[in-house]
Amino acid sequence: MDKTKLRNDILKILNNIDINIKNNKDNKIYDKLISNKDIKHAKNIMCFVSFKDEVNTHKFIKHLLKNDINVYIPIIDSKNKVMNISKLNSFDELETGFYNILEPKKEYIRICSPEILDVIITPGVVFDKDNYRVGYGGGFYDKFFSIKNLKAKKIGVCYKEQIMDKVPREDYDIPVDYIIHD
Numbered sequence: 001m002d003k004t005k006l007r008n009d010i011l012k013i014l015n016n017i018d019i020n021i022k023n024n025k026d027n028k029i030y031d032k033l034i035s036n037k038d039i040k041h042a043k044n045i046m047c048f049v050s051f052k053d054e055v056n057t058h059k060f061i062k063h064l065l066k067n068d069i070n071v072y073i074p075i076i077d078s079k080n081k082v083m084n085i086s087k088l089n090s091f092d093e094l095e096t097g098f099y100n101i102l103e104p105k106k107e108y109i110r111i112c113s114p115e116i117l118d119v120i121i122t123p124g125v126v127f128d129k130d131n132y133r134v135g136y137g138g139g140f141y142d143k144f145f146s147i148k149n150l151k152a153k154k155i156g157v158c159y160k161e162q163i164m165d166k167v168p169r170e171d172y173d174i175p176v177d178y179i180i181h182d
């Protein structure tokens, strides 16, 4: 199956989920995240800052910050085509940037080494039963997962509607360890 069509089909489905239903799904996932063992034992957690139809991670990030767990968010270095992580100390450090995505204001960018991460909360457009994923197509997470000495547990988060039996795989695709869904 064609990855591009797969992405577009699933993104359309997500776009059509009623907002109240989405909120319920997000709450369910939030409850699972905050009671997850790997997350409870983690000191350093990377988490994407959700936008639009993605599983909402804002409440989860605020929960981590309140509990003094170190939070790192992905930052795309478009020049070098790589994803870095930046330590986030407060949700107020974020502002809406290009494409309306929340990102840290320049003065709050604190790049850190991915080796310190215990957990990576991983977004995706589609996941499958073997934990393989299809993202937005940048290959950023695949590249990030292939960093040497990365010891973090890779946890995918998504809605039930995003899980399929099997997604197309390339040699460079790296699965997550497991998926948390509603």
Ligand SMILES: Nc1ncnc2c1ncn2[C@@H]1O[C@H](COP(=O)(O)OP(=O)(O)OP(=O)(O)O)[C@@H](O)[C@H]1O
Pocket (backbone or CB within 6 Å): 003, 124, 133, 134, 135, 136, 137, 138, 139, 140, 141, 142, 143, 144, 146, 170, 172, 173
């Ligand atoms: N480890 C890697 N090193 C260099 N390039 C890579 C690596 N992994 C993937 N790529 C490149 O990234 C491109 C997109 O990959 P792919 O279609 O798997 O994206 P994706 O998994 O949907 O995106 P993402 O990982 O950002 O969510 C591919 O053309 C591939 O060549």
Ligand SMILES: [Mg+2]
Pocket (backbone or CB within 6 Å): 133, 134, 135, 139, 142, 172, 173, 174
């Ligand atoms: Mg991939």
